[in-house]
Amino acid sequence: MIRGKCPICGKVFEVAKLDDLPSFPFCTDRCRLVDLGRWIDGAYAIPEAARPVQAEVPEAEEDEE
Numbered sequence: 001m002i003r004g005k006c007p008i009c010g011k012v013f014e015v016a017k018l019d020d021l022p023s024f025p026f027c028t029d030r031c032r033l034v035d036l037g038r039w040i041d042g043a044y045a046i047p048e049a050a051r052p053v054q055a056e057v058p059e060a061e062e063d064e065e
């Protein structure tokens with residue numbers, strides 16, 4: 001018997017074997033997707049925050065005659 005606690009909703013589940021719970025370590029696919037969504041949000045948010053704000057570079061001045 002395998003006991004676990006869903007890291008998303010905190011629900012405690014108990015299964016005979018891991019094959020019985022494809023969404024392990026989450027209680028359901030729904031919680032698994034919630035976690036995946038958070039991870040993706042973080043993956044996008046971190047590089048965005050770390051990237052320095054780049055000022056728009058004006059076009060190179062052309063010699064006017």
Ligand SMILES: [Zn+2]
Pocket residue numbers: 006007008009010011026027028031
């Ligand atoms: Zn859950």
